[in-house]
Amino acid sequence: MRPEVRALMWRWREVIVALVVVAVMAWWAASSFGVVRWVAMAVTAIAVVFAFAAVQRARFGRLEGGVGAVEYDEGVVSYLTPMTGGQIEIAAMTSVMLLPALRGPAHWQLDAPGQAPLLIPLDAFGAEKLFDVFVTLDGIETEKMLRQIKAAPQTPVVIWRKRTVALH
Numbered sequence: 001m002r003p004e005v006r007a008l009m010w011r012w013r014e015v016i017v018a019l020v021v022v023a024v025m026a027w028w029a030a031s032s033f034g035v036v037r038w039v040a041m042a043v044t045a046i047a048v049v050f051a052f053a054a055v056q057r058a059r060f061g062r063l064e065g066g067v068g069a070v071e072y073d074e075g076v077v078s079y080l081t082p083m084t085g086g087q088i089e090i091a092a093m094t095s096v097m098l099l100p101a102l103r104g105p106a107h108w109q110l111d112a113p114g115q116a117p118l119l120i121p122l123d124a125f126g127a128e129k130l131f132d133v134f135v136t137l138d139g140i141e142t143e144k145m146l147r148q149i150k151a152a153p154q155t156p157v158v159i160w161r162k163r164t165v166a167l168h
Contacts, residue, residue, distance in 0.1 A: 012058050018051035059146045060131040066123030079120045088118045096160040098148050
């Protein structure tokens with residue numbers, strides 16, 4: 001198998017598995033009776049939801065070849081390179097921005113009060129882990145984020161900003 005086909009299949013593996021489960025469960029639901037049919041229809045519905053989530057995860061992208069590595073552990077995102085890097089606690093984050101590429105790939109900018117912004121290239125090793133971080137943020141518009149990544153904006157774009165409550 002050609003390496004680029006293998007890489008493409010690996011990137012979309014979750015979607016492929018979810019669609020196979022949808023097909024098998026739909027066939028099972030169509031060809032069975034009673035309780036088995038209802039169980040198969042329920043599993044089919046759940047697999048459709050997982051397929052939708054898998055498509056979003058695959059669209060987030062898994063670019064490779066960038067500088068540094070991203071780690072996500074116990075509510076903390078770390079970005080490590082030989083020259084720079086940093087950490088940011090997810091609960092403390094106030095905004096996520098997509099910065100355009102001046103040279104090389106675009107970057108994520110993660111902001112938290114009292115610390116310098118954490119800049120992470122889209123093609124850093126392990127950057128796909130940020131999808132799991134971003135979807136947990138309250139009020140994030142996942143489709144907007146995916147469209148902005150694909151469009152490669154020319155100006156910084158605010159993907160998410162923490163909602164604050166006005167005291168008066």
